[in-house]
Each structure stands twice: as C-alpha cells, then as structure tokens.
Amino acid sequence: MNKKLLVAAIAVATAAVSSSAFAATKLGSATQKGSLLIFPRVEALNPTGNFFGATSDTLIQITNDSSKPVDLKCYWATTEGNPYNALGGNAANNPGAAAARILIRENHAQDFGFTVTKNQPVSFWAGDIGNTGFFSFLTTNVKVPQFSFFQDGTSSNAGELKCWAVNAKSNGEIHHNHLTGKATIVSFADNQNAAQGQAHEYNAMAFQAHYWGDKKKQYEPNSINYTGKALPTPFRLDLDGKEYDQCASALVGQFIPTYHPVALGVNRTQVSVANCHEDLRQDWDAHITKLTYKIWNANEVSYTGAHECMGAWYESDLGVAFPHFQYKTLKTDTAYFRATPTASKLCNQGSQKAAMETDIEVSSVVGVQVNDIGGAYQSSSNLVNLGSGTTYTTEAVGKGQILWSDIDTEFGKK
Template identity: 80%
Template sequence: MNKKILVAAIAVASAAVSTSVFAATNLGSATQKGSLLIFPRVEALESTWNRHGATSDTLIQITNDSSTPVNLKCYWGTTEGNPYNYNGGNAAPNLYAAKARTAIRNNHYMDFGFTLTKNQPVSFWAGSLGNTGFFNFLTTNVSAPQFNFFQDGTSSNAGELKCWAVNSKSNAEVHHNHLIGKATIVSFANNENAARGQAHEYNASAFQAHFYEKAQRWDSNSINYTGRPLPTPFKLDLDGKEYDQCASALVGQFIPTYHPVAGALAGINRTQISVANCHEDLRQDADSHITKLTYKVWNANEVSYTGAHECMGAWYESDLGSAFPHFQYKTLKTDTAYFRATPTASRLCNQGSQKAAMEGDIGVDSVVGVQVNDVGGAYQSSSNLVNLGSGTTYTTEPVGKGQILWDDSGADYGKK
C-alpha cells in the first residue's frame, strides 16, 4: 500500500471512530451526578386516607459535592389516575376506563426551593410522620412543604419529585453537575405491599447539563462549566444536548406474581412500578402530555408475551401482577422473568371514542422509573428500572420527547 492510500485509510478509520464516539447517547442514570434529579416515587400515607390504616413516609436526601453553593428548584407532583386499573386493579368496565383516561390529564404540582452550601448534604421528609417515633432523632435541614396536601385542596398518597440547579439571580437553570439524590421509603404500619418496619431505597435519576461555546475547551458536561447559565431559561430539554436524554424504554426483572414461594409466607409477591414522564408542563396554564406504555414480557424459557399496555400522564404507578396476567406465575411458569416498557402513541389513550383521530396531547414521551419488589409481604426491595436510550429500544417508535417547562411565578401551583 502506498503512502497516500495508507493516509487516506487512516483518515477514514479515524472519522468512523470519531463519528461513533459523538453518536453515543448522553443518557441520564441513577449512578452519576447531574444538574437535574428525578425521584420517580415518593410515598406519604396517612392512616385516615386509606382503608388499610397504613402509614409511611419518604426521606429525601440530596447532596451538593461542589465547592460552590447552588440553589435548587423543586416540584412535588402527582397524577390522578390510570385508565386500565382505575377500578381497584380489576378489569374495569369501559365506564371506569373512560373516566380514568380523563383523570390522567389532571396533574397536581407544588413548588419549593432551597440553597445547598458547598459540599453539603441535606434531607427532608415528604410527609408528616418521618420525624416521629423511631426516626425523631434524625435532624432534617430543609423546610419543604408537605407532599400530601396540594394548593388546590387535593391530597395524594404517592407521586414524584423533580429538582434542578438554578441561578440565584435570574432563577433560570444553570450547569451544575454536582448533585446526587436518594429516597428512603419507610412503612410505619402494615399495608398491602409491606410489613411494618420495612424500608427500601433507590437513587434519584441524575441528568447532566451540557454547555457549548464557539471554541469548546472542555467536554460539554465538564465541571469547568459549573455555574454557567443554560441557553433556554425555564425550559429543560432532556434531549442529550442541553441535558442528558431521558429513557426511550425501561427494563425490569421480577419474580412472577402469585409464585408458589409466597404461599409459605402467607402473602402475595408483587412487582409495582412507578414511572415519571420526562415530557412535563409545570406551568400554571399547563398542557397535559399523555403516552402509552407498551409491555413485552419474557420468561426464563425465552418465551415472550405481548398485549399488555396502559396510558399514563405526568406520573404513573401500577401493580403489574394485578393489572396484567402476563406478569403472573400461571402465565409465565418460571421463577424469574423480565419486561420492557416502551412509550408509544396510541388512540387507546383518547378521552372519548378510541375510533376517532388521535388527540393532540398524546405522543411518544421519554420516561424514568423505579420498581418495588415485594415477596409475600415479608421481604421488600426497590431498584431503578434500567434506561434504554435511542438506538437500543428495538422498536420502530421514534425517540421519546423529554422536555420540562416551568415558570418563575414564585408561587405554589394547583391543579393543571
């Protein structure tokens, strides 16, 4: 090979390597630091709000590992219902399904903010029970509004939390990839998913901010850009460019519901997932964003099952074994299984006739989630669902949209 051909070959190979590197997806995860934290599940049960008399609370911990302080903007959030398990998890009549498809367009939000000093960890409880009894020795150092009561007069047992770094002057988003978070959910009394004294933890999903300049000196997510304002105030684009991309699909492993092992424990094992939509409008005059989670399940013999799906709004939760036979032992007949949940656009999420054209608020959104595994009501654990990014979802659907809109009104928001 002559010298010119060799040089050309090296140039082509280098270009290919460079292209593959830059084509890699910047995907948010629960094992990194970031400028945006999403907690897909927050639980705060009051005994008077549920027929089981259960009580629980969630301890939120957030750390700033930077040598500079930062302000955080946070939102509690929840959504009213899910369309296919609206009637207590049973096979709901069309009447209940129609009501629930309307309900998932009703979101509730409440905002608050606080400052993290340099290298400071902080903690706060979502509800009012955490600083009582056994946990009264814990000193929390953030005065967050109680999750249970929203400013529109509604209350909720469970939902999500989103927090991100903002500028102390303009209150707009800034590059600050120094945040990590953890949620600890504690059960103070027996409930249908956990025994008294159970506690489980998961890490917040962290999304790094990216900063670009004409003469790029460092990688876009480098801490050398800490404190720099991002280009679109009051709009967080989770597209892999301004912030890391949110997942285009989620994967989880589980023990099938009604597995015989639960009989010896006098309880039922459950797999519950909680999913936060990364396409969310937190403004006072907000638009709803609806997507459908399409499930595919595989047992240990590599047999796959399809046909399970549910629509979701800004936040979603489901006991998969109660909602779908494909998550039960009688269908799977193996000790372990796994599933993939892919957001899709579908007329099944229409409020009215599902034969009509697809409504304008339905789309393909990106998501992030956690699952709670309960075996016989005796052993409980939680884990982050695995995020799949663009090009890895094995689907013909487009990459899910990730965008968070908010405004700086300085007030707590009610029903959207």
C-alpha cells in the first residue's frame, strides 16, 4: 500500500471510530464524576440504637471536587417483597409469590439534603451504630435522618440511596458533574449477610448531566463550563442520554457457583438492583419490571428460565433463588450471568393469563454484586452496565426517569 492510500485508510478508519463514538449513548459509570449518584445497596441491620443489638451499618462518602459549593437532594428508599423467593417457588399460582407480587408495589422513602462546600469530602452513616464502639474514632461531618425508619412508619434493613445536585431553593436539578461516592458496608457481629469483622465497599454509579441550552458556545453538552446551570425539567431526572447519562439496559456479573464443593462453607452470590425509573413523590406510582437471567458456565453452555419481578429496589441471593446458579447445574468453577429487564405478565398481581397490568414496563437498572464464601471472605463490585442497541437487548430501551417533589428540605451541615 502506498503512502497516500495508507493515509486515506487511516482517515477513513478514524472517521468511522469517531462517528461511532459520538453516535453511542453514554452510560452512567462507577468510574466517573457526575451530577447524580446512585448507591444500589445500603445496609443497616437491626438499627435499634443499642450497639449490642446492631450488626451492620453503611458508611456513605461523597466528594465534591468543584471550586463551587453544591446542595444535594437525597432519598433513602426501599421496596418490599421478591416474588420468586417466596415460600413455594415461582409458580404462577403460588400464594406466597402472589402476595409478594403485590408487595413489590409498596415503596418507602425518606428525603433529606445537605450542602457540600468546595473541594469537600463528606461522610455519614446510614444507621445509628457507626459512631459507637470500634468506630467511635471516625468523625463524620454530615448528620442525616437514619436509614430504616421511613416517614410512613415502616422500617427495613436494606435499600438504596439516590443523591443529586439541586439549586439553592431545592426546586430543580442543576448541572454539577463534580460528584463521586463510595459505600462501605461493615458487619459488627455475625448476621445473615456476613461474619463479624467483614467489610466491603463499592463505588456509587455516577450519571453526568448534559446541557444543551447555550447554542452560541461550542462547549460539549457535559462541559464544566455549564456547572451550576439549571436543567430543563425540574423535579424530573431523565436518564436517557440527553439530560443525564443513560441508565443500563442490561447488567452482567461473574461468580463462583453456589455450593461449590471446595468452598469454605456455603458461598453466596447476592445482587442488589436499583430501578432507574422511580417515583419518589408522596403520591407515587409503581414501576414494575422483570429481570430475565441468562447464565453461562466456563464450557460456554448457557442456561435460561431464571427470572424475578422487581419494583423500585430489589435484592436476591441468586444461588438460593435459582438452581441455575448452583454448582450441581453449572459444573464449572466460574460462570457469568446477564440480567435483562423485560415486561412480562408474570409480574401481574393477579392472574398471569390476564392482560399485562399498566404498571409493568421495561426499566433501566444499575446494581452491585456481593460475593461471600462461607462468611470468611467477602467482596463487592459494581455490575457491568450494558447499553441499548446491541444484539442481546431485544426489548425496547429501558425507561430511566426519577420523579421527586419540592417538599422543603433543610440544607446544611448540622
């Protein structure tokens, strides 16, 4: 190939790559900064106010690396019920599963807010035990309402946290792609999730805001030059790749099959998934989707038929819920899965033979995976986000939208 042809080929290839890169929708990521942070798993077991009665807590850390302060609006949230973990399995006529399909439409949330000054890292515990006992030396600089006790009088031991940048009046979202976050889950005593002394952490999923209003300047839509600009839809965060980065259309994780014969005790693979289509208003609407799992072992053999319905937040011990995640089925030391949100009549509250109920849809999701081998070794990681428009996403692009209200929130470090 002569020099002119080589240069032409490089130019064509470069143009193709550039065109593809700009055409692709940007996904939220655990390795970037953003204006919205989602923590898919928060745990505070037995938050009684008594250190000896409590077994775990979650330390939340958030950093603002901007030279400007910012107000954050946050929500603790959880959802009741997992249909196919109900007693009796996932049969459509199982009374336990039917009751659980109703429960996943029950959401609980607690809102709060605080200010993060310029270049400041802040931290706070989800429960009430982190600043007692062994961790009494660790000073946190933000006080927030305790996770687990929600305003509607209910309580829960696990759920999610969502935080995003808002204006000083807390009546609209702003462009502030300077936020990062991390969650550290600590076990103070043996419990159903981990042995005493275990701790693991993961990065918050960060979504960058995009600003398209200033057509006179040639900044990129997510340029820091737009920091502080109001976003166009107050009280509604669109995770569609236009206002904020797109939320994932499918999730991937790798695991050691449950009941592996050489594992110390029983190893577990637990996933916690946050729905990116969530209504956090007082008069909220439920948004139900079904996670359809496909599993591959190390010999490239695939297994299907595992699925669970979820509401705003979901958690499952996959090896307990499905034989396809167990060693007796997979017969290899490692395997991986893909979880794809779908719309299915199996999520109906009543008969699965009836028409699909109106609150069932294809949602976009983010999640984390906790791996536990006999309670002796524990780790967590972010599930890998897959975008839309690929060969494995046969469903429509999942809906990603967070709705919230303008109920006054007192901001500040208390």
